[in-house]
Amino acid sequence: MSSNEFYPGNPAHAARSTAETPEPMGDDTLLLVWDAPNIDMGLGAILGARPTAAHRPRFDAIGRWVLGRAGELAHHTGVRIAAEATVFTNVAPNGTDAIRPWVEALRNVGFAVFAKPKLTEDTDVDPDMVAHIRHRHAEGVLRGVIVASADGQNFRELLTELADEGIPVTILGFHEHTSWAVNSEIFTFVDLEEIPGVFREPLPRISLDNLPATGAWLQPFRPLSMLLSDK
Template identity: 70%
Template sequence: MGTHEFIHNYSESSAAIEQPETLLLVWDAPNIDMGLGAILGGRPTAAFRPRFDAIGRWLLGHSAKLSEELGSRIEPEATVFTNIPQGGADVMRPWVEALRNVGFAVFAKPKVGEDSDVDPDMLAHIKRRFNEGILHGVIVASADGQNFRELLETLVREGIPATVIGFHEHASWAVGHPSITFLDLEEIPGVFREPLPRISLDNLPTEGAWLQPFRPLSALLSAR
């Protein structure tokens, strides 16, 4: 059953819930971290962690613009989806609490294997809001956004504006998409304390540059 059919079948069997019209942001924390790590060549430090207060202000401005375009009040809703590794609760607790203090909901899931990724939970949340009849825009923050492509294209056909926030190095499909808006994360004002040290084949320094692998070579062993 395709995404389009799933949405319509689900919608027809669900009663609309009285909730505000919503501009939904889902933030794929593991994938954003992967993209940042690839750009930085290592684990992101505090200087290169996204500032969620800046993201929140951008989202408020975007929802106000959408409200004006549609002639009705659109409320922003933002959720960060993340995995909690075994033994990592104490390390991640301050970050999760900081997100909640800014105004972001957090969906946290223990990381116990490859099947515990949060991608299915993000897709289910987007579909849930659509089927409730309150979704008037969706924004997916993910380094590449590839896992969301089919659903976002279906929503666009249903008249729901869709945006991907990510890194142009990884999300070439979204950069040139005819009906999905792409925004590079670094273009959001104030989102990073320092400019990202971005190097691509299009802007190589004359002395050359090291391009780090996207994942360790040992990952090939688990893929067999």
């Protein structure tokens, strides 16, 4: 296996039960976990609308970027580093037909997908992402981790532990929503739009720092109705 091979797991086990743990990697690994619901929410907040194809991330570009990071890590450590990437997503009731082409496209690129039914508003994939990171760490193969999410509350404790052990931690997201990582002294932050080719068109980014003279609408980060589930 080359030092920057993009390897999401054993394809022979792609349809394993969700109750089973992921196939052991065996090689030193740079791990990317992608929080699809959270990234979509952040992207929608920037766009002020549901993302279209022009503003959906291109996962082939993300994959090439991860391979490059794995190669850099291999160069610095002097050991072979495999790249593993998994997208974690929820599947809404009666939403399988809509999401299936996207899931198949991800798998064809080389990403593993962890899909979880969205049974309630509180059915999130965050615990599964944390469990997967901990699993790879327990195997002793984790040499770097990239988390694509703006949700620091669920990841910061674990990622801080890893950084304290000397494992490089990178947060991938949008600087508007990830100030906890942008200002961190122990994490590396990469804005998603900095990855070459990740978007077909530039994002229409407006913040309090670059308001037009005529003003701008800043959309909510989540629906107001979600307050009902916070009780």
